[in-house]
Amino acid sequence: MTKKFYQLSARERLEAMDLTPSLTAFYRERQSDEMPNLIENYFADFTLPEGLLRHLVVDGRSYQVPMVTEEPSVVAAANNGARLVGQAGGFQSHQTSQSLLGGQILFQDVAIDELLAYVSEQREAIFEAAKLAKPSMVERGDGLKDVQIRSLAGRRASLDLTVQTGEAMGANAVNTILEAVKAVFQPFSKNIVAAILTNAGHDALVTVTTQMPVSLVGGLAVAKAIVSLSAFGKVDPDRAVTENKGIFNGLSAVVLATGNDYRAVEAAGHAYAGSTGRYQSLSTWKLDDTGEFLLGSLTMPVNIGRLGGAIAAMPMAQRNLELLGAPSLGALKKVIVATGLANNLAALKAVSGPGIQAGHMRMQARTLAIQVGAVGDEVLKVANGLAAEGAVDQNHAKKILGEIRKNDA
Template sequence: MAKKFYELNPKERLDQLALPTELTNRFLAQQDTKRQNLIENYLTDFALPEGIIKNLVLDEQLYQVPLVVEEPSVVAAANNGARMFALGGGFRSVGTGRALLTGQILFDQVDVADVQAFVNDHRQEIEAAAQAAKPSLYQRGGGLQDLVLRELPGRRASLDLVVDTDQAMGANAVNTILEAVKALFMPYQEQILGAILSNAGDHSLVSVSGRVPVMAVGGWAMAKRIVALSEFAKVDPKRAVTENKGVFNGLSAAVLALGNDWRAVEAAGHAYASRDGQYRSLTQWRLEDDQEFLVGELTLPLNIGTVGGALASLQTAQDNFAILGQPDADRTKKILLAVGLSSNLAALKAVAGAGIQAGHMKMQARTLAVQVGAKAEEVAALAAVLAQTTINETTAKRLLGEMRQNGSKD
């Protein structure tokens, strides 16, 4: 009997796809036997550039933060934002964020009062089942912290299990606990639609703030424009979407570099941005101290892990944690928020000033130089010329040809 596609090894899958020889050979050359079992239907590894924020100051401590991203301007913007915040003393964190993740058992067409009575009568059994499902989590000080039944429209209900996941992101741990607890609800098996974690993260809010001397952003008038631009995103969802994307430019690049789930982080962030019924920007900006300082704040629900998950299988992610200094989960979350606020400041300053396009085009010129075949020693010169003219592939190829021709004459 023929193997199913997922049962084939990576080379056999490529052979079955019947790709051009040149493409197949490139995919083969980029395969990694250590990673071929991490995902279904593995073909090859897809590489993205990794850069770094050189000096990010948080609670008077200096961090070097790796970023993995394909967008040219993200690393430059995050560094610029972190530099401006450092001039005001860097970032400050608030409190200690707990690693709390919620799991849901979803009931449909039930008498909610009846389910609540069942939960009350069997609470000890539920707590025991949760502990038996993940004893190692309890040994590390984590485990089930709260149990809440929420009534929803249409005779629906959600039993929310709030779990302390310690240093792990905890998705697998929470789902394991959910399955064990769900088995106790025998009278309601037909009404249970499923049991699954929630990425909302509303029990795991983290906050950082920082201040920037107004002169660092170009003076009082520019600082005032930045505040006004941020406030615009509080009333216009279309602007808020783009402003929040700017936050996640840097934040998600750091999450990815650390082997964590950037999709879950962004989903929770966007949900939090809509918490009052309208989508709004996530950051807060104001002028303080007789308007000498521009102050920014960012609060987000954030669930990430420093152990387990994909991180345990990705050596580069482990190496990036080493670059970061091996912080615990709480400290890592605050570093990530500082990166997001740095990216936000750089974007706001660009939009309120000369416009975002000027900086983007400088970075795009360098990317285009690489795209048209410029050698490493030619990229900077070609990008500099491109930045002064129309940036497109035809122009880039022509200028590269002229550079080489002029060089051969010298």
């Protein structure tokens, strides 16, 4: 019987794709032994560059932070922000919870009083079902910690479970527990719509702060400009979404480098950014009462792991955790949020000061050089030529590349 596409080996898949010989050769060179089992229909590895945030100081400890991103100037911005904050002693963290992940059993057409009464009567059975579903968690002191009913519009309700997940993100564990607990609600089986974890992260908030003399950012006028721009992120969602993108520039780069689920972290972050009813920037920058210090803070939910998921299966993720000094899960979360705040500071300083283009486009120049066909040494030569001309666009890049090739011929 012919195999289905997903049953083929990675090599066989390339043959089945019926590609040109050059495309087949290209992808074949990019097949590895490490990745095929991570996802489905695997046919090649896609590589992204990894850059270093050299000194990120959090709670008095200095970290070398791996960052995976495709965007020029993000790693430079992280280093820039972390350097400024480092001179003031670094970031402080205020982690407000253990590793807690939520789950929901969703009910419709339900009489809330009946459900409340049933939950209170079956509390022990609920905890027992959770324990039997994941006994190893309970042995470690983790597992189901709380159960609450939340009434929703239109005779709907959510049974909210809070699960302590130890050193893992716990997504699969929570889903397993939810499906086991669902079985306790047999009398309501017709009312149950789904049992699935929530990425909201209400119980996984991490806060990172900094207090720095205004002189470090270039004086009171610069600090005031940063504060003024930050205030727009509180009143205008259009500005807030851009500012948050700048935060995730750094934050997601570390989440990715450690093999964690960046979609989960970003979804939770954006939901938290909208938790007041209006979408706002996740960070806050203000001056202290004396006007001598710039105060920055970033609070957001972070549900990640130090093991489990894809982390164990990706050698780069493993090595990157080693590079970070094998931090505890709590410390890793702080590093991730602090990197986001470092990027945010650098971006706000650039955008409220000279503008983003000067620094960003200098670094974008290398990407532009590659886009117009520069290879090897030509890439830097074109980038330097663009910087010298003060015009970073494709036409100039093409012109400079043409001149370099003419001179080298």
